[in-house]
Amino acid sequence: xxxxxxxxxxxxxxxxxxxxxxxxxxxxxxxxxxxxxxxxxxxxxxxxxxxxxxxxxxxxxxxxxxxxxxxxxxxxxxxxxxxxxxxxxxxxxxxxxxxxxxxxxxxxxxxxxxxxxxxxxxxxxxxxxxxxxxxxxxxxxxxxxxxxxxxxxxxxxxxxxxx
Amino acid sequence: xxxxxxxxxxxxxxxxxxxxxxxxxxxxxxxxxxxxxxxxxxxxxxxxxxxxxxxxxxxxxxxxxxxxxxxxxxxxxxxxxxxxxxxxxxxxxxxxxxxxxxxxxxxxxxxxxxxxxxxxxxxxxxxxxxxxxxxxxxxxxxxxxxxxxxxxxxxxxxxxxxxxxxxxxx
Numbered sequence: 625x626x627x628x629x630x631x632x633x634x635x636x637x638x639x640x641x642x643x644x645x646x647x648x649x650x651x652x653x654x655x656x657x658x659x660x661x662x663x664x665x666x667x668x669x670x671x672x673x674x675x676x677x678x679x680x681x682x683x684x685x686x687x688x689x690x691x692x693x694x695x696x697x698x699x700x701x702x703x704x705x706x707x708x709x710x711x712x713x714x715x716x717x718x719x720x721x722x723x724x725x726x727x728x729x730x731x732x733x734x735x736x737x738x739x740x741x742x743x744x745x746x747x748x749x750x751x752x753x754x755x756x757x758x759x760x761x762x763x764x765x766x767x768x769x770x771x772x773x774x775x776x777x778x779x780x781x782x783x784x785x786x787x
Numbered sequence: 788x789x790x791x792x793x794x795x796x797x798x799x800x801x802x803x804x805x806x807x808x809x810x811x812x813x814x815x816x817x818x819x820x821x822x823x824x825x826x827x828x829x830x831x832x833x834x835x836x837x838x839x840x841x842x843x844x845x846x847x848x849x850x851x852x853x854x855x856x857x858x859x860x861x862x863x864x865x866x867x868x869x870x871x872x873x874x875x876x877x878x879x880x881x882x883x884x885x886x887x888x889x890x891x892x893x894x895x896x897x898x899x900x901x902x903x904x905x906x907x908x909x910x911x912x913x914x915x916x917x918x919x920x921x922x923x924x925x926x927x928x929x930x931x932x933x934x935x936x937x938x939x940x941x942x943x944x945x946x947x948x949x950x951x952x953x954x955x956x957x
Contacts, residue, residue: 704920738927738935746953
């Protein structure tokens, strides 16, 4: 541990580029407000002082998709809303992630009918699903931490293969 | 039935040849489609029924002919009365004159009835779908419309349903 101590004394940290990039992406991931229904209340309460999400980097929720990284789809998506959701997702710049919050966004929830998408993954590709109706703020924060684990393990070669 | 309401129902029966019935304390009157605008205007102006509280439709297929009943719920705030009007409408090309001239709030309720049941309103200023996407085919609340549900994925049929689900790729 000698050289790290020496470097630490000089104020130098060594790491990998991937590590730094992923670390910086997780430490300041701004979600886009996409609260559609009841799950939005739980999302708001997760942002509120009691279960603060800005401890985890989600300092503020951006209403504009151009300025956000994460889309938390909170609530049921109806057939009429689907194209709007897709358009907002397309307007988000890379890198972007989607978190499907609650049962309705994950699988249609209690609404198993013609008017509601049975899972928002019919419209946008989802990274993390959070179950619950609505999920408690702690469950949403756990979902966010899971997403952070996923982001931390992202490799450049996968991103290069995708492009 | 309330005394005042009795009188109004009697007057409707005489004047417009409507048919009054009662069910569990609620009075409803069956009116023909051609007379509805007259009846509504008379009730609003002469009998103080200022508020159209509800307007909806019911599908009685296949038990009853005619198939649809368009239901108007009128409320008189001044006299504390509530009256229901029903129009029986046939199933093929159902059409009813619009009530937007008489009660302004009928505009969206008629759009909803058009969207969900397919009952046209002649003379409606804005006939488009209100709840379903504008290019949707079919009228969801009719009795012969399929439920449109998805089979629940249990462990034993998980893969086969998974293959059929339309996932979004990127």
